[in-house]
Amino acid sequence: MIERDSPQIKSDATGPRVALFGNFGTGNLGNEATLQAMVLNVRKYLPNAEISCICPKPENTAKQYDICAVPIRAPSPIWRSDRERKVGDGSISKATTGPHRWMTAVLNKSLRIFSYPFVDAYRWFKGFIALKDNDLLIMTGTGMVGDYAIGPFDLHYDIFRWAVIARLCRCKLLFVSVGGGPLRHPLSRWFIRAALALADYGSYRDAPSKDHLAAVGIDVTNHAVYPDLAFSLPKAVIxxxxxxxxxxxxxxxxxxxxxxxxxxxxxxxxxxxxxxxxxxxxxxxxxxxxxxxxxxxxxxxxxxxxxxxxxxxxxxxxxxxxxxxxxxxxxxxxxxxxxxxxxxxxxxxxxxxxxxxxxxxxxxxxxxxxxxxxxxxxxxxxxxxxxxxxxxxxxxxxxxxxxxxxxxxxxxxxxxxxxTESYRAALDEQYRRIFEGISSYRGEPSGMGLPSASRR
Incomplete structure (x- = not known):
């Protein structure tokens, strides 16, 4: 179960535990529409589910949806940003100001470089702790498997890390109506290829997304095409x-x-x-x-x-x-x-x-x-x-x-x-395929319990 920062959120231990992954909480309204659609539909199809989110700004997401959330990247236990070093009156501590500021900057940069392997290992560990009792990890729509404003060691490495953690935790991994391509950097291709190879279910928001990934050697043969998740916003919120x-x-x-x-x-x-x-x-x-x-x-x-x-x-x-x-x-x-x-x-x-x-x-x-x-x-x-x-x-x-x-x-x-009504019906079909009949995946071997994603 993802660790909670909000004491008022109550766990329903009888329902499946669903973690939603994506670039949420940062103020992008398109991404937020995608998350809102997924949250509301999880609650519709899995009313007893315990929902959590893995995102860059977990405090914003937790507050908005009354769910628990953790950061995509656990904060470093070794270094802190200037924002984290602010003292009580809001100013930066003297360690980062004054005549020796350049020396502090050099030392901080060196510390980051040499400590990165340890920080990354810490993030893997925290990810395992966060995901270990979850049943589903859903890579939730958006253009996360394309490279617009995304580098290989940005979200693509994060996707790879959490995909591997999901497999280690025996947590089902679903890529649901994601946008794909182009993927120009070889490392981005490797990370996404490896993550998708671990997926129990995959679908893309349009055929060109699927074709982009196939063109760079990613096996998407059994993956589906369904509309963008935002088309499934419930009529009650429209x-x-x-x-x-x-x-x-x-x-x-x-x-x-x-x-x-x-x-x-x-x-x-x-x-x-x-x-x-x-x-x-x-x-x-x-x-x-x-x-x-x-x-x-x-x-x-x-x-x-x-x-x-x-x-x-x-x-x-x-x-x-x-x-x-x-x-x-x-x-x-x-x-x-x-x-x-x-x-x-x-x-x-x-x-x-x-x-x-x-x-x-x-x-x-x-x-x-x-x-x-x-x-x-x-x-x-x-x-x-x-x-x-x-x-x-x-x-x-x-x-x-x-x-x-x-x-x-x-x-x-x-x-x-x-x-748009036909899009809504298609997405309802997808939700039924991945959610209906689920009470909990816990304890099943990886690769079981999900339908084949063969819709083009």
Whole structure:
């Protein structure tokens, strides 16, 4: 059983113990929508299950879902970050300031290098303690087996470590509707190949993900393809459709802190500045056509500076935020994002789950793509032509596409309703396959008790 930090959480010793793994608690609303969908469906299909989470920010996740959580990487017992060295008044202790700060930095770096094997062994040990009495470890959706903003010794090594620990603990390992590829680094390929080889069940959120992994030598023959987990958010959490408060058409414009194809933010701001300028041009043109614009974010941490930069660019172009034509109220949770998406007529976004959740709500959408994953999402709902590359935004073409979406909205909404309902049914099928009939896997040999994942 995963060790609890929250005394008010009670264990149900009679039910299966399910650990959910992923990049959760960090403020990425798409990832949080994925986790919320999984948590609610585990509770639906395994009402007596004891759920826990393995994630980068366990304190946030534990509080939000009233579950216990542990860090993906146990904090080092040898070194501490500057944040951990803060003294009572919030300042950094004298050991890291003053004239000898450079010497302290060199010593700290040396300590990290030479002590890393011991720290890593400690993390393996803590992982074993955390997982030893669990029945299921679920690698929960998201793009975790791709390399956008992920290096080999980032999440990919973490996936490998926890997969091996699951096998040692006789805990079933499931990769459920994960996004895969590209995997450019040989070490990333090795870690993911080894982790998937240990899996009792595997499925991908689209066929290209499965094909990407097969192309780099990973055996996915018996793995399935099911939709993105966010499509399985229960209808109870989806905002009811209501009459718009405004007569004007409202376009939701999703932004992100885009810098490079591989993610992250380098020192070169050229691509980012060009992106901001083009999004600003899009907003100006939408306003000129009489549309209202709602700014949408997908990450409550990384997209805040983007909001500020976009506002500065728009104000330089004499756009007035005070007249109500630009709505800029950042969502701080999945529920708030869903409400905002429900309030718009069309979605144009660079954030994958802005687009996906908009589609789930029946909103015609245009994807500004930074990754291969957008293409199967849009093609899957019959909107494959409403897709453009984030580094080749043609504002005139984009405006034409938005106008087309607005004009064809009733027909598109009807098609989306049918398609997203079929996605929901497919995910219900997957949940039944992996959860139905389970009271506990505890004590079964690895490889038993789960269905073959053969759906393409």
């Amino acid at each position: 905002p009811a459709k209501r009459e718009p408060e405004r007569r004007e058409t409202t376009v939701g414009v999703g932004i992100m802190n885009y810098h490079t194809r591989l993610g992250g933010s380098g020192s070169d701001q050229t691509i980012y500045r060009d992106y901001i300028a083009r999004i600003a041009s899009l907003v100006v043109r939408l306003l000129e056509r009489g549309y209202t614009v709602r700014i949408l974010i997908g990450d409550v941490v990384w997209d805040q500076d983007v909001r500020g930069d976009l506002r500065k660019e728009l104000e330089e172009r004499r756009c007035n935020y005070d007249d109500g034509k630009i709505i800029d109220e950042p969502a701080l949770s999945v529920d708030e994002l869903l409400l905002q998406l429900a309030s718009v007529d069309v979605v144009v976004s660079s954030r994958f789950h802005n687009v996906l959740l908009g589609l789930m709500l029946g909103k015609p959408a245009m994807a500004i793509s930074y990754h291969e994953k957008f293409q199967p999402l849009m093609s899957g709902v019959g909107l494959g032509e409403f897709y453009c590359d984030i580094e080749r935004i043609d504002v005139d073409e984009l405006i034409g596409k938005v106008v087309e979406l607005v004009e064809d909205a009733p027909a598109i909404e009807a098609r989306l309703a049918l398609k």
